[in-house]
Amino acid sequence: MDGLTSTATARPLAEPSALDHVVELTRSRDRGLVEESLISALVDLVDAREVTIWRLDPSGAADASAADVAQRGSWQRVTRRLAQTGDTASNPATAEATDATDAPAASRPEHLRCLREQVRVDVGQDLAGLHHVLLPMDSELEGGGVIELVLAQPIEPRDMRVATSMLRIHANFMHLLDYSERDTLTGLLNRKSFDETFLKATVLEARRQFAADGEQRRQGQPRHPYLGVIDVDHFKRVNDVHGHLIGDEVLVLVARIMRSALRSEDRLYRFGGEEFVVMLDASDDEGARAAFERLRLAVAAYEFPRAGHVTVSVGYVDVRPGDTPQAAFSRADTGVYHAKAHGRDQVVAYAALVAAGTVTESDGENDIVLF
Structure with a gap:
């Protein structure tokens, strides 16, 4: 129109919302991609410096007791992401980190307590002043697991609610995958x-x-x-x-x-x-x-x-x-x-x-x- 000018101002891209992360988490049937989406959500939504998924490998007999697992099992780092780089490592054999990719079960008593009792565990501060918080993954899922959050400050109640909600959504989605992909008798994949x-x-x-x-x-x-x-x-x-x-x-x-x-x-x-x-x-x-x-x-x-x-x-x-x-x-x-x-x-x-x-x-x- 004559005499009128129009100016378009580019808007900065918004940070992914919780809903965006839920959509991303539930879009794939690949369990590795689902776990990567979960840790990406936790990095963004609770401002974590680092997120790691640990699983306890029993490394024992088929009927191993809890005591046997604590004595002979080991913690395996399944997936890890550093917020500052966005790098994700999904293989314990190749993940780059300052700590070991696996450790004897008994050497991480806080992780054991988090997994067994299905409770949040505040590990405390490390030498760099960062706060470590452990959250349990659903114990009914195969292998179980523990999410370790590394934060610059103690986790806020709001961030805690967001983190537990994302873990519940992840667990619900994994149960749906289990229902469609697992043999009903043995629980193995079909x-x-x-x-x-x-x-x-x-x-x-x-x-x-x-x-x-x-x-x-x-x-x-x-x-x-x-x-x-x-x-x-x-x-x-x-x-x-x-x-x-x-x-x-x-x-x-x-x-x-x-x-x-x-x-x-x-x-x-x-x-x-x-x-x-x-x-x-x-x-x-x-x-x-x-x-x-x-x-x-x-x-x-x-x-x-x-x-x-x-x-x-x-x-x-x-x-x-x-x-x-x-x-x-x-x-x-x-x-x-x-x-x-x-x-x-x-x-x-x-x-x-x-x-x-x-x-x-x-x-x-x-x-x-x-x-």
Whole structure:
């Protein structure tokens, strides 16, 4: 319009609101991204200098008591974010920090109390004058956990209410994920949640393999994804002799042993019947074998209440860039088949079968031929 001028003034971008963070926290089904969204919310909304998620790895028997956990377990730092840089580290093996990425359970009594009693714990000030506050994550979630907030001053009541509300929202959302993604009998992840995790592992492995040499040197020793198939030996006999209720009990106890024998970050699945699958990271084939051997020995050493002695056969394989879930599972299952045919109660690497000439694999279709 003539004679009139219009001036537009750019508004500064507003800081994310609590509602923005709730939307971000509940937009993904990836549990790692959900946890990163949670700590991002706590950094922004309570003005935390640092936020860390700790989980207690029992590292003991399947039926370990609280005293056993305190003696043999260790605290694993799952995710950590520094407010001043925005950097997030989600792998205890690579997280950069001034303190250890894991510590014996008994060395952090405040963390133990926070987790066991599900109460807030004010640790106090550190040498830099920063205040540390521990908040419990829902103890019903697998693994449990403790959130550690580092603040410039004691936490205000309003900020405390915001933090506990975000933790409740996180817990509610995780329970919804559990309902849709977990096997109702064992509590392990179910088959339909497997493909997404597997495909993400193949992408990460492709990035690792095709990264520049200098990038790999900075990252230190690389870790590779491995897939293991675990099958309970003579499970039909258990059902036939003792009944299906005792068979279900065996499956529940095997799942519990898997949780205690493997690491908290390993992904454990029940595929149906007596068949389980594990996705884990290891530095090499021997590291993967050691993990699966630890599981096999733990099952063999356990005295099942009615079934007595139970064993498992395990086959495992490295996950390759471009792998499909079906192809990798088929290779690992070849190891299980070989173990079953040669005495059971053993761990068999698919790569070892290929190297020995026991099986051959075509280059194009992952076709397997048994000799």
